[in-house]
Amino acid sequence: xxxxxxxxxxxxxxxxxxxxxxxxxxxxxxxxxxxxxxxxxxxxxxxxxxxxxxxxxxxxxxxxxxxxxxxxxxxxxxxxxxxxxxxxxxxxxxxxxxxxxxxxxxxxxxxxxxxxxxxxxxxxxxxxxxxxxxxxxxxxxxxxxxxxxxxxxxxxxxxxxxxxxxxxxxxxxx
Amino acid sequence: xxxxxxxxxxxxxxxxxxxxxxxxxxxxxxxxxxxxxxxxxxxxxxxxxxxxxxxxxxxxxxxxxxxxxxxxxxxxxxxxxxxxxxxxxxxxxxxxxxxxxxxxxxxxxxxxxxxxxxxxxxxxxxxxxxxxxxxxxxxxxxxxxxxxxxxxxxxxxxxxxxxxxxxxxxxxxx
DNA sequence: CCTTGCTAGTTCAATGATCGAACCGTAGCC
DNA sequence: GGCTACGGTTCGATCATTGAACTAGCAAGG
Numbered sequence: 548x549x550x551x552x553x554x555x556x557x558x559x560x561x562x563x564x565x566x567x568x569x570x571x572x573x574x575x576x577x578x579x580x581x582x583x584x585x586x587x588x589x590x591x592x593x594x595x596x597x598x599x600x601x602x603x604x605x606x607x608x609x610x611x612x613x614x615x616x617x618x619x620x621x622x623x624x625x626x627x628x629x630x631x632x633x634x635x636x637x638x639x640x641x642x643x644x645x646x647x648x649x650x651x652x653x654x655x656x657x658x659x660x661x662x663x664x665x666x667x668x669x670x671x672x673x674x675x676x677x678x679x680x681x682x683x684x685x686x687x688x689x690x691x692x693x694x695x696x697x698x699x700x701x702x703x704x705x706x707x708x709x710x711x712x713x714x715x716x717x718x719x720x721x
Numbered sequence: 722x723x724x725x726x727x728x729x730x731x732x733x734x735x736x737x738x739x740x741x742x743x744x745x746x747x748x749x750x751x752x753x754x755x756x757x758x759x760x761x762x763x764x765x766x767x768x769x770x771x772x773x774x775x776x777x778x779x780x781x782x783x784x785x786x787x788x789x790x791x792x793x794x795x796x797x798x799x800x801x802x803x804x805x806x807x808x809x810x811x812x813x814x815x816x817x818x819x820x821x822x823x824x825x826x827x828x829x830x831x832x833x834x835x836x837x838x839x840x841x842x843x844x845x846x847x848x849x850x851x852x853x854x855x856x857x858x859x860x861x862x863x864x865x866x867x868x869x870x871x872x873x874x875x876x877x878x879x880x881x882x883x884x885x886x887x888x889x890x891x892x893x894x895x
Numbered sequence: 896c897c898t899t900g901c902t903a904g905t906t907c908a909a910t911g912a913t914c915g916a917a918c919c920g921t922a923g924c925c
Numbered sequence: 926g927g928c929t930a931c932g933g934t935t936c937g938a939t940c941a942t943t944g945a946a947c948t949a950g951c952a953a954g955g
Contacts, residue, residue: 898954901952902950903948911941912941919933921932921933
């Protein structure tokens, strides 16, 4: 986009959009919540051109949403993980997931409070516990009969119930 | 953006981004919550090229987020107003406003529950009432001493406390 | 040591989106 | 009729995105 900022706007929404408003960026953040951490996994799951992915990951690191660290088990070279500021984006991601599921296409995914198994309501709260769990306490699973139109390693790994922020296993354990 | 959709993604977040993920779109929706309804008011407040504004408004109407109606008092020709689906975007807008205020630049705006005057918390809930008010029950006001760097008619009108979704008065009452 | 393969990028030409300025059509007013 | 305000549309220039090709670093195998 020509000029990716919104300088003239004196508004925190405009500031947020400068960080997460570009094309692909919020899907990258979503994948980070799903536990995707490596460059090639983002690329395989999102079908985004590598040049754009590289640019976006760099931008998110610069903006303090992701942290880039050396990969402990050397499979790749780096891993990207959400910082505390990045994890604070969970309400944004969840609100958009909810709106899309309600007004665009029903979602094949369910998000449950890990502690009690109750599905989260539209606001992201657990009706049973009366709390609004952070992303780390949420488990995502696929609804029965949900169509699965992708079969990249990340999509396959996410067919099993998965706790958010825990790394996905995209590689056969050595 | 080349291809403004995310076809390959089987995800309600991708569907939502196809509607509200383009540049300027979410700021237009924000303004709609603030009560902006006319083409020229959006344009003056956002500094967006008219061609882009026209395209975005049309897209939002097509997607059922805004409704375009003839202007009752003929000042302009049409007004754009949020539909029920559009009003359901309030959690998305509020979550991003909150994140931006926390992690980017402190916001000069406060959002309060109209019924009791309590400032909303990070999740958009009223701590006093224990409810999460819809946008129509929220009043926005400017913090004391907040810098105001715009002086278009909309920005001026919004310096006074204003209930969301109520039309802003950008024109001297005839 | 040399090769092969994998991961993680970078570079580049083509295409599409955005920008800002200029233009157009209609309605209301004098 | 002539003027202005509003709500757009059109157009060339500029910037972003795309997908393919290419590069670099590392590890394992021979």
